[in-house]
Amino acid sequence: MGETITFWVLAVVSVSAALGLVFSRKAVYSALMLGVVMLSLAVLYAVQDAPFLAAVQIIVYTGAVMMLFLFVLMLVGVDSADSLVETIKGQRFWAAVAGLGFAALLALGVGNTVFAPAVGVGGATQQAGGNVPALAQLIFTRHVFAFEVTSALLITAALGAMVLAHRERVRPKATQRDLSRARFTGPQPSPLPGPGTYALHNAIDMPALLPDGSVSPKSINRVLARHEEDGVRPTDPAKAALVKQVIDNDVAAEEDVVAEDAAHQEEAK
Known part of the structure; x- marks a missing residue:
């Protein structure tokens, strides 16, 4: 009785996770759904008196292969949109053929399970x-x-992730001494003021106010400022203009860094 209840509960969980794996739009969610399917299979193996298969399923597949998938996603990146342009001729046709073949194998497996003793x-x-x-x-x-x-x-997946994530170093790595010297010779040797300081709101999305009541541009969170580009801006016009100024300065700084890296690459060639 307990085996039957376990089977039907895990059947619903594993099938739901498999559907989420196929229809999820984000690769990280698909990987997590795959982990749920693997854990459900491990429990089913343990219920069917196969402890070795259950241990292998958890240690090898869930613990190793699943982590490999997540590492590949983290190295390659999950923010890049998938291109719908067919770069390899005939790949959709062969993908359809492979799908039909997999469906035939699945039908044979189900039929063998249903009709065989x-x-x-x-x-x-x-x-x-x-x-x-x-x-x-x-x-x-x-x-x-x-x-x-x-x-x-x-x-191949691991090697591909390393190749895609590899970046040539065009400048020597900065040491702790170089970082300290750059900090104290720069315009701001002390830590930046935290958001919410001398403000009416103790929140990270609120810029700090200076003693004279003006907004401190150094306290604006760069990550939140980038998200505020999508229409979510402060209601105060002065704060909105300040956020826009910070974003423009960051974009200009990034363009300068890219141009400098390109110049270093040309010198290296």
């Missing part, structure tokens, strides 16, 4: 001498090609 994990592994020998025999004999292709795919 149930054997159980114990009966299936009894001839091989246990769960671990039966799993090893299938991996290294019948499914060895698929196993090697999967491992090569994971290695």
